[in-house]
Amino acid sequence: MGENDYLPLFETRASRGRFLFKLYVLTIFVAICMILVYRVSYLPVEGAVEIWSWIGMFVAELWFSFYWFITQLIRWNPVYRYTFKDRLSQRYEKDLPRVDVFVCTADPEIEPPTMVINTVLSMMAYDYPPEKLSVYLSDDGCSDLTFYAMLEASRFSKHWLPFCKKFETEPRSPEAYFRTALEPLDDPLKAKEWLFVKKLYMDMKNQIEATTKLGKLPEAICKENKGFREWNFVSSRRDHQTILEILIDGRDPQAMDNEGQPLPTLVYLAREKRPQYPHNFKAGAMNALIRVSSRISNGPIILNVDCDMYSNNSYSVRDALCFFMDEEQGHKIGYIQYPQVFESLTKNDIYCNALNAEMKVEFPGLDANGGPLYIGTGCFHRREALSGRKYSNECKVDWKKVNDTKVEESTGVLEEVCRVLASCTYEENSEWGKEMGLKYGCPVEDVITGLSIQCRGWRSVYFIPEREGFLGLAPTTLLQTLIQHKRWSEGDFQILLSRHSPFLLGHKRIPLRLQLSYCNYLLWATSWFGVLPYLVVPPFCLLRGISLFPKVSSPWIQPFTYAIFANRAYDLVEFVWSGGTFQGWWNGQRMWVFKRTTSHLFGFSDAIRKLLGSTKSAFVITAKVADEDVSERYEKEMMEFGVSSPMFNILATLALLNMFSFFGGIKMVIMNVESKVFDLLGMQIILCGLIFFISLPIYQGLFFRKDSGRMPNSVTYKSIIVSLLACSIALY
Ligand SMILES: O=c1ccn([C@@H]2O[C@H](COP(=O)(O)OP(=O)(O)O[C@H]3O[C@H](CO)[C@@H](O)[C@H](O)[C@H]3O)[C@@H](O)[C@H]2O)c(=O)[nH]1
Ligand SMILES: [Mn+2]
Numbered sequence: 001m002g003e004n005d006y007l008p009l010f011e012t013r014a015s016r017g018r019f020l021f022k023l024y025v026l027t028i029f030v031a032i033c034m035i036l037v038y039r040v041s042y043l044p045v046e047g048a049v050e051i052w053s054w055i056g057m058f059v060a061e062l063w064f065s066f067y068w069f070i071t072q073l074i075r076w077n078p079v080y081r082y083t084f085k086d087r088l089s090q091r092y093e094k095d096l097p098r099v100d101v102f103v104c105t106a107d108p109e110i111e112p113p114t115m116v117i118n119t120v121l122s123m124m125a126y127d128y129p130p131e132k133l134s135v136y137l138s139d140d141g142c143s144d145l146t147f148y149a150m151l152e153a154s155r156f157s158k159h160w161l162p163f164c165k166k167f168e169t170e171p172r173s174p175e176a177y178f179r180t181a182l183e184p185l186d187d188p189l190k191a192k193e194w195l196f197v198k199k200l201y202m203d204m205k206n207q208i209e210a211t212t213k214l215g216k217l218p219e220a221i222c223k224e225n226k227g228f229r230e231w232n233f234v235s236s237r238r239d240h241q242t243i244l245e246i247l248i249d250g251r252d253p254q255a256m257d258n259e260g261q262p263l264p265t266l267v268y269l270a271r272e273k274r275p276q277y278p279h280n281f282k283a284g285a286m287n288a289l290i291r292v293s294s295r296i297s298n299g300p301i302i303l304n305v306d307c308d309m310y311s312n313n314s315y316s317v318r319d320a321l322c323f324f325m326d327e328e329q330g331h332k333i334g335y336i337q338y339p340q341v342f343e344s345l346t347k348n349d350i351y352c353n354a355l356n357a358e359m360k361v362e363f364p365g366l367d368a369n370g371g372p373l374y375i376g377t378g379c380f381h382r383r384e385a386l387s388g389r390k391y392s393n394e395c396k397v398d399w400k401k402v403n404d405t406k407v408e409e410s411t412g413v414l415e416e417v418c419r420v421l422a423s424c425t426y427e428e429n430s431e432w433g434k435e436m437g438l439k440y441g442c443p444v445e446d447v448i449t450g451l452s453i454q455c456r457g458w459r460s461v462y463f464i465p466e467r468e469g470f471l472g473l474a475p476t477t478l479l480q481t482l483i484q485h486k487r488w489s490e491g492d493f494q495i496l497l498s499r500h501s502p503f504l505l506g507h508k509r510i511p512l513r514l515q516l517s518y519c520n521y522l523l524w525a526t527s528w529f530g531v532l533p534y535l536v537v538p539p540f541c542l543l544r545g546i547s548l549f550p551k552v553s554s555p556w557i558q559p560f561t562y563a564i565f566a567n568r569a570y571d572l573v574e575f576v577w578s579g580g581t582f583q584g585w586w587n588g589q590r591m592w593v594f595k596r597t598t599s600h601l602f603g604f605s606d607a608i609r610k611l612l613g614s615t616k617s618a619f620v621i622t623a624k625v626a627d628e629d630v631s632e633r634y635e636k637e638m639m640e641f642g643v644s645s646p647m648f649n650i651l652a653t654l655a656l657l658n659m660f661s662f663f664g665g666i667k668m669v670i671m672n673v674e675s676k677v678f679d680l681l682g683m684q685i686i687l688c689g690l691i692f693f694i695s696l697p698i699y700q701g702l703f704f705r706k707d708s709g710r711m712p713n714s715v716t717y718k719s720i721i722v723s724l725l726a727c728s729i730a731l732y
Pocket of ligand 2: 306308
């Protein structure tokens with residue numbers, strides 16, 4: 001192939017027709033400047049409350065302006081990637097590299113074993129040479145139930161893999177497939193086979209679920225495999241030796257599916273845990289997997305998924321390789337991030353978990369600005385980059401040679417060697433968790449690790465396949481959503497404050513526009529600087545009759561209304577364009593306020609406390625199952641409160657304060673029609689009104705609902721007292 005007729009394995013297209021967007025940005029920019037000019041030139045001269053309120057609003061607006069700037073920077077010039085899998089096959093089919101898949105699970109109760117093995121099975125069934133595919137499960141829950149389910153899955157895979165090939169099934173998680181697929185009616189022979197495999201799956205599932213419900217394995221099952229004996233030595237989930245079993249050794253000529261084809265390697269690992277050693281959550285699990293897999297299969301490409309993210313597209317590995325193996329650009333690429341897509345969402349996505357705008361607009365924009373973040377799941381890594389190697393020109397891989405090395409040890413010996421690699425002491429006095437592998441000490445181990453990979457000179461790529469690559473589960477209650485966002489905002493902010501921040505570590509190593517783009521997420525924790533003043537000061541001042549905005553009749557009102565409403569209109573268009581509904585957008589506005597006044601506020605304070613050394617970071621795992629009545633309310637899109645939490649106290653208090661002020665404001669307007677109250681306070685009344693309408697589900701939860709998902713009484717009482725107190729302070 002000559003220099004000139006090189007055909008790339010992927011291509012990058014910038015999105016076109018951005019003129020309207022850029023015009024919109026320009027007009028908002030002008031409006032923002034005018035708002036700031038107004039604030040500075042009309043600073044009240046007397047009255048402490050007046051002056052301080054004014055300053056509070058000004059701080060909020062400065063914050064909004066800055067944040068607006070970085071959100072536009074991310075949106076400025078998104079790029080989209082396309083792959084050519086046929087070219088990959090033509091050139092490299094025989095030399096495809098080994099690929100290691102890492103699945104992490106941590107708790108058999110909130111991450112049920114059937115869900116875990118469905119993810120594992122979907123990964124084993126990739127359209128990829130099985131002898132080059134290895135799937136590793138890290139079980140931080142150290143559960144014999146999960147181990148048992150994995151054994152069952154390894155048996156079932158002998159039927160499932162040939163079945164997937166024959167029927168070209170998609171998706172390849174049996175649960176997801178059988179949930180929707182219809183039996184093939186055209187061919188009775190095929191139908192018989194189809195029904196047979198379906199029954200096999202159902203039987204396996206029922207048996208695993210029955211055993212899980214019991215919570216204990218029957219003797220008979222334990223006798224079947226020597227692996228179960230390991231649990232005799234497990235004192236608790238936090239105190240046990242390494243358990244490592246190679247359930248299928250791909251090298252074993254006996255490891256065949258029922259059509260005589262080889263099977264992918266399958267490994268179960270519960271790394272050693274001891275109370276005196278920090279286990280570092282998912283980052284620790286991943287690092288153990290990196291080491292263990294380096295001995296067993298040592299694939300140069302690693303795919304990392306959470307246990308709830310099954311593969312929905314059997315070509316994802318090939319797509320990813322189109323990037324890594326591209327002759328001109330591939331060697332620079334450290335990781336390829338796929339979007340996080342969730343299948344558990346309701347129609348109008350009541351908790352706004354879809355991340356549509358992030359995944360469809362912001363990440364393509366990040367890709368243009370220097371590369372997307374690593375977000376923990378659905379990400380293909382180059383092993384070298386993940387392990388800590390710096391990028392250099394020598395990183396060019398000779399793909400024709402990568403498969404040359406062979407492991408010689410027997411399965412038993414390999415297991416022995418690898419147990420040591422997953423022990424607690426192995427990492428002592430080493431660079432693991434610092435310069436090697438995923439970084440420790442941060443609740444968003446993914447983002448901080450991705451950033452450090454980029455700072456070591458690697459490029460990252462964002463790829464949205466036509467058929468979604470991975471489908472996962474999002475939180476299904478309000479509190480879980482808020483807690484997840486607290487973990488994210490806290491971790492992200494911690495990165496910004498640390499020496500790993502994009503501005504310190506990234507200085508001169510990644511482009512400035514990428515440094516700034518990172519702030520879009522790393523500054524989440526500070527968002528309450530903007531939002532809290534806007535939720536507290538206007539209603540408070542409204543009750544006192546202090547005006548914070550230009551008169552409705554003044555021309556100065558225009559930049560305010562334009563900046564607020566045009567911005568929201570743009571947001572709506574973007575939301576609907578990326579697949580949402582109008583009601584979903586409205587729900588998103590509510591969650592926007594909720595997250596900023598609770599998750600981000602708490603994330604901020606915990607990050608600061610951690611900086612001062614008074615707390616340690618934790619990782620609250622998101623539940624993947626819920627009680628029946630909770631799920632039922634979720635399906636009906638009823639907001640779930642149910643338990644008391646300081647987060648709910650804040651939400652309810654703010655909602656009540658704005659409600660009192662809104663009605664107070666309306667009353668003032670009605671009582672003094674001639675005195676132009678509306679002209680003076682109109683904008684504040686409208687703002688309080690918006691918060692009032694956004695908070696309707698809160699009032700329902702506080703006063704009108706009877707079900708167990710309503711606000712607990714303690715929250716109701718506390719919020720009423722505090723908001724009334726605030727109102728009386730305002731009035732007197
Ligand atoms: O001690 C732990 C805790 C968690 N996990 C696993 O980490 C994954 C993510 O946990 P989850 O509770 O589902 O968190 P999410 O907020 O949904 O996860 C997102 O955010 C995390 C960082 O906050 C990333 O680790 C995840 O990959 C990313 O999907 C799951 O597979 C867990 O089993 C472990 O392996 N060990
Ligand atoms: Mn998750």
